[in-house]
Amino acid sequence: MYESGFKARAVRLARDHRADSPSVTAVCFAVAGQLGMARAALRGWVTGLRSTTAAGRGVTTAEAEEIRRLRVEVKRLREAKEILKAASMFFAGALDSRSR
Numbered sequence: 001m002y003e004s005g006f007k008a009r010a011v012r013l014a015r016d017h018r019a020d021s022p023s024v025t026a027v028c029f030a031v032a033g034q035l036g037m038a039r040a041a042l043r044g045w046v047t048g049l050r051s052t053t054a055a056g057r058g059v060t061t062a063e064a065e066e067i068r069r070l071r072v073e074v075k076r077l078r079e080a081k082e083i084l085k086a087a088s089m090f091f092a093g094a095l096d097s098r099s100r
Helices: 004-016 024-035 039-051 061-098
Strands: none
Touching (some): 004 024
């Protein structure tokens, strides 16, 4: 019924205004009224987002996957950096011994 862009915007607005309201229901009531949509639909989207958070850290499943992917990449890059560091030290030592 609602477009995905509208849904994402509505959830983002509700999440951004959560600190200003005493409850999720109050936030959904206010935001849904501004957007002219059903309060229950927005509440379902917001609570559905919360249920897909990773270990209650406020991170969505997609964000958790991105974090995991980036950690793997960082690990790979650190290993490559250590290999290059060792290689440069080896070659610097070889060049230094030739000059003697």
